Amino acid sequence: MPAADRLWPRGLRARLSIGIAVVVALALGAAFVGIYRGTGSQLRGQIDRDLRVEVGAFAAQGLPGGSPNPRQVASAASSYIAGRPFGPAARLLIARVPGGAVVTNQPELLGIRGQGRSDQDHEPGSIQATENAQVVRLRQAPPGYSEIGLHDAGTLRLLTQAVTRGGHALATVSVGEPLAPVTRAQRGVARTFALWGSLTLVAAALGGYLLAARTTRPLRRLASTAALIDAGDLSRRVAGVARSGEVRVVAEAFDHMLERLQEAFARQQEFVSDASHELRTPLTVIAGQIEVLARQHDVSDEDVERVAGFIRVEIARMERLVDDLLLLASIDEQRAVSRETIEIAPFTEELWQSIRELGERRFELPTVPQGTLSADSDRLTQALRNIARNAVEHTQPGGLVRLSVSAFGDTLTFAVDDDGPGIPSEERARVFDRFHRSIGSPVPDGHGAGLGLAIAQAIIRAHGGRIWADAASSGGARVAFALDGFRPKA
Ligand SMILES: Nc1ncnc2c1ncn2[C@@H]1O[C@H](COP(=O)(O)OP(=O)(O)O)[C@@H](O)[C@H]1O
Ligand SMILES: [Mg+2]
Known part of the structure; x- marks a missing residue:
């Protein structure tokens, strides 16, 4: 057994619960990535919009x-910035004025020493x-959005824009906002997912196991039955x-099959015991006769x-x-009959000629349709003989036995x-059963065991045809197939 096969559990329950857990984990992962990124980009978008408004203002x-x-310019910027000190709720404002002066509400961040909010009073080169x-x-x-990592305040998102008037550069304005809230929000999302995600995963695996146990219970019962x-x-x-x-559907189909099997089995048993x-019966007769002979002291030639x-x-x-039994078995065995093309008129003539030898009857054979039939001629002869012999057996000498052949389309x-x-009408279906003989039926020479019509039926059914009584x-019986x-002759 390959190693991978041993690792992978074989039980449906384990497989299902692992499968469900994997699917849930994948779904949670995808949701996490989506929400994590969505939160980030939404907050960043908001920050960018705020920065744009702020730069404009x-x-x-x-x-x-x-x-x-x-x-x-520097002094106007200074007084504007003075009203907006840097703090948790305010943004970093920087105005770079041509000539090197930098005005900001966060001098320490830009390395400007002293109390003033600008270094306009200093020479550009002397900035501490x-x-x-x-x-x-x-x-x-650079102009546009940029991000700068700060020592202590995380990453800063910055929007920088040059302001010109009448073709002259007035100042370069930058507005900055820390990205810390974005990171905080994303960490929150990650924490929530870690906690609830693992709980959900455990619940899914457990639920999957229970569900699988429930689903497979009927299958296990099916197997034990x-x-x-x-x-x-x-x-x-x-x-x-x-x-x-679905299991019910399978079980019902199974029951149906069992029903058929049981019937077939019962029929088979009945057949064997009848046979x-x-x-x-003949063995008993023979044994009895021999017994009689053995008990006699002087046995004559006549005895x-x-x-x-x-x-x-x-x-x-x-x-x-x-x-007959062997014949029935061979018909049952052979799924297909060996068909040949039979010329109907000569076939029935010849057959009827041999039937005439069964007894002193008025044998009639009205006109037969011209044409051919695709069938097994030996078997067909057998079926017709069995039927005709019954007619002879159930009629008196001089009685009527008539074979009529008629065509309708290709039938x-x-x-x-x-x-x-x-x-009798209530007997008509049963006369085709194996070993069925009517009670009180006159069996003149003790010929039949009740297999004649059963054989005929087996032959006709093997041909895909239909037989009935x-x-x-003419007043008596009709057995037809x-x-x-x-194919009629053209
Ligand atoms: N032509 C017929 N007229 C009256 N009864 C018939 C006729 N053919 C068949 N049957 C009835 O059908 C039964 C079954 O026929 P069959 O299978 O040939 O068995 P068997 O001839 O050995 O009795 C017969 O016992 C008889 O009762
Ligand atoms: Mg018979």
Whole structure:
């Protein structure tokens, strides 16, 4: 067994709960990424919009009108900025004036020492600046949005814009806002997801396991019932394992199959016991005759001859029975019949000629349709012989036995009528059952074991045809069958 196979659990319950947990984990992961990013970009968008408004306000209100000199610009910016000290709720404001002056509400951040909010009073070169990267980057922020990492306040989002008037650069205005709230909000999202996500995951795995256990319970019951049936108890049924759903459908189909199996089994058993019974009768007769002979002290030739006659008759009966049984078995076995093209007129002529030898009857064969039939001629002869022999057996000498053949489309119907006592309507379906004989039926030479019509039916069904018993217009019985595959002669 490969290693991966051993790692992967085989039970449906474990598989389902792992599968559900994986799906939930993937969904949670995707939701986390979406919400984490969404929160970030939404807050950043808001910050960017605020920065734009702030820069606009600064340019409009913080800088003087007309064409002021840098000193005037710096002082106007100073007084604007004075009203907006840097704090948790306010933003970082910077105005860079041509000539090098920098005005800001956060001098420490830009490395400006002293109490003043601007270094306009100092010479540009004398600015006491802490020359570090942070200051340089703040002072040289490129136009547009940029981000600068601060030592202690995290990342700063900065919007820088040059303000010109009449073609002259007045100042470069920067407005900054820390991104710390964004990071805080995102961390909050991450914490919430870590907590609730893992709880959800555990709940999903557990729920999946319970659900799978519930779903597979009928399957397990189905399996255990199937095991009982396998052990030989065909009377069990499994539909009870599930009230509804797919398992119920499977269980019902299973029950249906069992029903058919049980019936087939019962039929088979009945057939075997009937066959054994039929075979035992002649054996009993033979044994009895021999017993009688053995008890006699002086056995005459006539006695021997008489017993031998009895035994011959019984053996002949057994032979016929065994032949019939073998024939039935071979028809049952062979799924397909070996079809050939039969010329109907000569076929029926010849057949009827041999039937005439069965007894002294008025054998009639009205005009037969011209054409061919695709069928197994030996089997067809057998079926017709069995039916015709019954007609002969159930009529008196001189009685009527008529075979009529008629075509309708590609269907050919053979009907054997007689003027005997007929078959009572309640018997008509059962006469085709194996070993069925009507009670009190006159069986003149003790010929039949009740297999003649069963064989005929098996043959006709193997051809895909239909066989039935009816009342004949001549007053007796009619046994008829219909086969497809007739081709009339053009
Ligand atoms: N032509 C007929 N007239 C009256 N009864 C018939 C006729 N053909 C068949 N039957 C009835 O159908 C039963 C079954 O026939 P079959 O299968 O040939 O068995 P068997 O001839 O060995 O009795 C017969 O026992 C008989 O009662
Ligand atoms: Mg018969």
